[in-house]
Every structure is written in C-alpha cells, then in structure tokens.
Amino acid sequence: MIKVDVRRKAFGEEEVLRDIQFEVDVGETIAIVGASGIGKSTLLRLIAGIDHDFDGKIRRPEKIGMVFQEPVLLPWRSVAENLTLVHPELGSEAALSGLERVGILDKARLFPGQLSLGQQRRLALARAFAGRPDLLVMDEPYVSLDPATAEEMLALTEMLIAETGPAVILVTHSDVEAQRLARRHLRLHGRPATITSELATGSASVFSGVHHDRA
C-alpha cells in the first residue's frame, strides 16, 4: 500500500539518493538504518510528502502521522489545542482521551513550554496517533533522550502502534531501536545513498503485547 520509488534526489549538484525502491504493507513496521548524514531524513521527508522535489514516484495514504526528532509543537497554543488544531475533525473529548493515553491528561490546559521534554514528546506522540494514521513516519524520535526515558517512550510507542495498526517507517541509527520496533531493516549506504541490504528479523515485539501494562 505504500510504494516508494525514488530514482534520484539531489540538492543542487550534490546527488543524495539514488534508486531506492521498497514497499510497506498495512501494519508492517520497517526501519531505515545507516550512518548519520547519509540521507535517511531526506528520504523520510520525501516519503512524508514534505519535500516534493525529486525524480520518481511515491504512493502514500492520505492520513499520515509523523514524529520528528524534536517535539515540534505549537508553543503558543495549549496542549489540548495542539491536538485539536492539527486534527480539526477530532472532538475535544477524543483529544482528551488521546492525552490520557499518553499520560498527560492533567496538562491539557497548559502551554507546551510548561511541560518537561519527556511530556512534550508524549504530546507529539499523541498528535501523531490522534488522526488514526494509515502511515506513521518517525525520524530518530528518541535520539536525544536518556536511556530510561527512551525505554519508556519506546514502550508507549509500541502500545500505540499495536492499538492503531498503521504502517510504520522508522529512521534511526540506533540498532536497539530498530531491533525493538521493526521486523524489516533497510540499510542505506554509499554516496549517493542507496539500499545496500535488507534484513528481516523475527525479534520485533510490536504485536506481542508484552509492554502494554507499562504505559
């Protein structure tokens, strides 16, 4: 259902990506791994439809959720409004239950600046899932977190993915994150970067449900 076919992506004269083809099924999670600076985030921006300037074709669903490296919230709107303004079809009740699911219901009336960084990331997660996306893209979502918080966020993410069941494309340079969430790993390598290996592992625990009780 998601079909990526990027022939060529360049910034000016510098070619960054070439001949990248893969498909992702409903409910499948794949990880795109590779050294930093290789072009993983660039590829993700193409997939998410932020950047349209490339040769090739990408078929993606209408409803997309995205988790960025930073929370990327609207600091001038309240926590609840950060959900309802981005998803106008969402009622206030649904927004509040979205906040409840990530454990920040009591912060609904505050501004994002009044939350801790961990809580801001929870809000960003709630926003990504609030629209019940068919595709979720995550761009190194937990790089800047300490191990304990990262673990907490990973568990929460697993629960939300299991609940909503979107296709997930995760970009990371952490093998732990990739192992944990995804069955399929695509490795980007070279310059311009292309997919050099595809690895399928059985270790992904997305649908095992073991972490549900933690959130």
Next chain:
Amino acid sequence: MSKTLQHPAVARALSLGLLLTFWIAAAELTADASVLPQPWMLLGPFAEALASGALPYHLGMTLWRVVCAFVPAMAIGAALGFLMGRVPAVDQWLDPWLVVFLNLPALVLIVLCYLWIGLNEAAAILAVVLNKVPNVATILREGARALDPSLGAMAEVYRMRPLARLRHVILPQLAPFIAGAARSGIAVIWKIVLVVEFLGRSSGIGFQIHFYFQLFDVAMVLVYALSFIGVMLLVEALILQPSERRVRRWRTA
C-alpha cells in the same frame, strides 16, 4: 539606588517629572511666554480649545487619518514583506523598489502626491501609506525569513488547512514583528500625517499647528502637539500593551 526608585512605574513618573522640571527651568530662563510658556500657562488655552470644540474636531480628524493610513499600510506592507521573505524571486524583483522608496524623503512623496492627484483626502492618505509600506515590508520580510521550517513541515504532514496554518502556525511566529511594525508604524504615521495636513489640508492637528505657527503662538502649538501625544499614550496603554500582553501570554506562563 533604593528599591522603590527602581520600580518601573516610579522610575517612569520620575523621569517624566524630570523632563517637566527642565521645561519649567528653561521657561524661567527665557522669561518670555511668547517663546516658551510655563506648563501651567497652557491650561487656559487648552480648556478654551476644548470648550470651543476646535481641539476635539482637529484631534479627531488627525486620528481618523492615522487610522485610514495605518490599516492599509500594515496590511499591504505585511503581505508584501511576507511574500518577499518566502519567495526569493519576488524578493529579487521588489528589493530595489524597496530601497528606492525607503530612501525617498517623506516630504517628496507628499508633494508629488498632492501635485499628481490634487489637494484632496485621497492624496493625503495615499502619501502616508506609501511612506509607511516599505518600513512594514522590511520588518515583516525578516519575520517571514525567520519562520521555523520544522513547524512548516509539521503543518504539511498533517495537511493543516491554509487558514488554520496562517492563524495558528504562521501569524504567532510573525506576531513580534507585526507588533514592532505597528509600534514604529503608528509613531511614524502620525508624524507624516501632520506634515500632510501642514502642507495641504484644512483640518487636523497639522493644519492647526500651521495656523498658529503663522501667528507665532507657541502656546497653542504646544497645546495641540501635547494633546495628540496624550492620545497616543492612551492608545498605547489601552490597546497596544494589553493586546501584546495577551499574545505573549504563552511565553510567560
């Protein structure tokens, strides 16, 4: 310095009091009320002008022209500046114009407008608008350049509607620039309005100042000028500052 002297309101009052003291001292030294009258000697003429209805009428006319020039100048300047900040091609083509208009003296624009359009209200307002638009555009261009690309990406991914994007993503980022342009805008506009009235209108503070200038009546010139400064201070305290506080609420929360 003691704590009470550092309180903003106290410091403000003291600073204004000091200015008043200088005025009184200077008036004492000149010892000629026709050159510089004492502050309290303005109260009589002020009350008279107020009672006769002349002061409210001319004050109202000037205020009306300020509003008529301020609104389109802000709207056009903000739109132009935003476009220039976002679209490099527009910036390339309009930037030289901006430099020309920024460096064209207000007086030249006013005289040309009167010569080309005639001594009427439309020419007066247009002259003020043309004087102010380049300033607003320059400030808003900086604001548009400083927009956070990651918020734009977020709005794009979640397919936010254009109007919601403008209202909740773009305008809040531009708010400090809009407030700055409005602040400096209103101060500059009323000064240009005065020149416009001085040169070619038969109402408004500028016209009255022209009239009393010909009579060498320093007291009335001061009465009219100070009355408008008073009105502008009220606008600042009652409209600009409260709305700015509201918009900035999220920063201090």
